Amino acid sequence: MGHGHHHTAAGAHRRRLLAAFLVTATVMVVEAVGGWLSGSLALLADAGHMLSDTAALALALGATWLASRPARGRWTFGWQRAEILAALVNGVILLVVGVVVVVEGVGRLGTEPEIGTGLMLTIGIVGLVANLVSLWLLSAGREESLNVRGAYLEVLGDLLGSAAVLVAAVVIATTGWTPVDALASIAIGLFIIPRAAVLLRDVARVLLEGAPQDMSLDTLREHMCGVEGVVTVHDLHAWTITSGVPVVSAHVVVEDEVLHPDRFCVVLDALQHCLEGHFDVEHSTLQLEPRGHKATEVRLHD
DSSP states (O other): OOOOOOOOTGGGGHHHHHHHHHHHHHHHHHHHHHHHHHTOHHHHHHHHHHHHHHHHHHHHHHHHHHHTSOOBTTBTTTTTTHHHHHHHHHHHHHHHHHHHHHHHHHHHTTOOOOOOHHHHHHHHHHHHHHHHHHHHHHHTTTTTOHHHHHHHHHHHHHHHHHHHHHHHHHHHHHHOOTHHHHHHHHHHHHHHHHHHHHHHHHHHHHHTTOOOTTOOHHHHHHHHHTSTTEEEEEEEEEEEEETTEEEEEEEEEEOGGGGSHHHHHHHHHHHHHHHHHHHOOOEEEEEEEETTOOOOSOOSOO
């Protein structure tokens, strides 16, 4: 017996994702043109990162649409896992962009390219303001959805990238020391890489059906065993379909009198209210068993 989620965490922030996509795509074009005209690798590196952001935000938007489709036929949970797949792709893109930016920056160290600092500074300011707007748009959903968090991290990297571009432009304009442009691009890449790794770690937890990070199975079992009439709980499993949609299944051993029609539904409802109230689990599958029942299936978990 269980309940179904009808909304995903990222779906609630779809308009914000769309607005962030439009802002990011516009600034990406401006930065790419400006980086080419000014000769700034830091600006081109940030434009490359914003290209990945634009793709990531488009992917995130598409995933929220897919995730909102109803469950039917063979797709018993609908397309909710699409958001996690989008976060996976975003994480891989982030990681690749970070490595490429660092390699390109290291390769440019020791050279003294001609850089137009005026254009570099102007576009850096535009990028900084645009990224602040996008970051504000996405900040509300970053704790609720891995999909939105992936987009948020992309934009956060852009924000710091724009800041690095501004610093490099000021240093070059005042001192003429052009290697700072390559150092700024390396700093952008080194900021991106660990955050991509963390995002991929969280995605892997969902895809490998690990228990939600904020859920202790020992605490979960303790709460369930605290329901009157419950003797013990075994084969307890908890995993996540998509961000904000935890699922639990378990075999619940109960006192024999619980199997009486007047008691059965009371205990079952109490267990589900426990899961919903303490752990925000709206979808659960519980098998109630009498004390004397001998399991006919191999236990996968205590």
